[in-house]
Amino acid sequence: MQGKFEFAFPDAPESFDQAIFRALHEEGGARPVRHVGRRLLIAACLLLILSAVCYAMVKGFGILDLLRNRGGVRPAEGAAELVQPLPEQEGGQFDGVRLTVEEALTDGRQLYFTARFALEKPSGAVLLGDGDSASGEAEKGGKTFAQLAKEAGCPLLRAEITNIQIDGRDAEDIEAVDTARDGDGLVYAFRVPCDAGGGAPLQLTLSAVLTDVLNQGQDRTQHRALTAAVRATGRATAYTWGGPLTLPGFGCEIRSVRLTLTPVATYADVEYAPLPGATRAQLQAVSNMPLQFGDAAGRAISSGLGGETEYHGGVSVQRDILPALEALPDALLLGPYDDENGQFYESVTLSIVDARKETTP
């Protein structure tokens, strides 16, 4: 397949390579050195305070703890009632390591869950997460993971989840919400789109791989799959605005907006399309720039778990996961936003009185 694509893009112009070499050269001799001591001291103090705050926050490894640790995701109080602790499953048994899906949470839009890789025996192995490397520094005593494994005379195992299925079908648009190290174990938190509800039973299947990274080439890779039974629960209130709402400077019209409030998050679906006669520059801006939600005072609402935009026949559909809202405010802004200056280029106002409301149990 690669051969067909290899030459699809033209060669880099010389100016591109020159830009790389210039950047490499400039930085080599031009590091700022003045006032570093004072700045370092301030930074160190801030870091100490932040570390203390983070330590206080990161004391749990449940799904809600891991969602809260991820900036901007603030599940509401009611989310705790939706958390399902799961019994240990069959199939997650590796040599010396067990994988378990510990908690799951569904809210009618997404399935969130935690999966833990735990050692069967203390010091039986050193586990590496998807962002760690053998030569990376472990938290214990400034040693690398590889050194820790060698000293303990145990294998160094990379533990990863490679696929997720719901009811036998590959889940799409999975996001790894967070990864945390809990003692010798690893806890992963994932988010998977799942719109089932009403208590329907779901089969969540994880494929996992454990690789002995210091003995690669000796076929030390173990594959396992386990299935956990989850119930699709959730309650939501959705607000819909019909369009069109016009953003003339941006060259687009918003055709519809739907905000779904659940105890876990606020899900936004925005459908928009270029206005007839929009310039190519406007079309480019529309296709590259997500629309931002803001409060009535013009402050941006943080993006929570992020979002994505898809295109269908000239219409863009933007989906965002925003922090949970207990209730919809009287008015919200929506429009293209300048991150650096903290201002909307232009916006439309979504008023609660204009919204159509639906509640699902």
Added chain:
Amino acid sequence: MGLTEAEFAGRVVGMRKTLYHICYGLLWREADWEDAVSECVRKALLKRETLRDERAFTAWMIRILVNECHSIHRRAARETLVDEVPERTAPHDSGAVLREAILSLPEKLRLPVILHYMDGYPLSDVARALRVPEGTVKSRLARARERLKDILSDEEA
């Protein structure tokens, strides 16, 4: 223990084709490609000691560059609302149809195609760079293939 400046420079030069493909795939203007890659290299050079895993270097660089491309879009948005943007620099060669088809894909499908099919990175590396599981990369590539097939067959017709 991070990379030395010389090691860093060697790794960056070694992946300049990938860096170019990402810029070409995400940004319209040639000047923006240069701004994006310069800023990416500067940031990476300054932060290289924070890279805990040298084997994750490629994924790390790709992430910095993709973020930089997004920043350029946001910064440029105000100007592009009022100014016309020049045509993307591209020769009219036999690869033009495939190139335009790739560029018409949504970004989340376009990046896996660039990294896996064009630059040959294994799925695990692409997954790490885009911070999604391998299963997601596979499904995105499958969707990209379907879309490319549709676009290219329409073009032939």
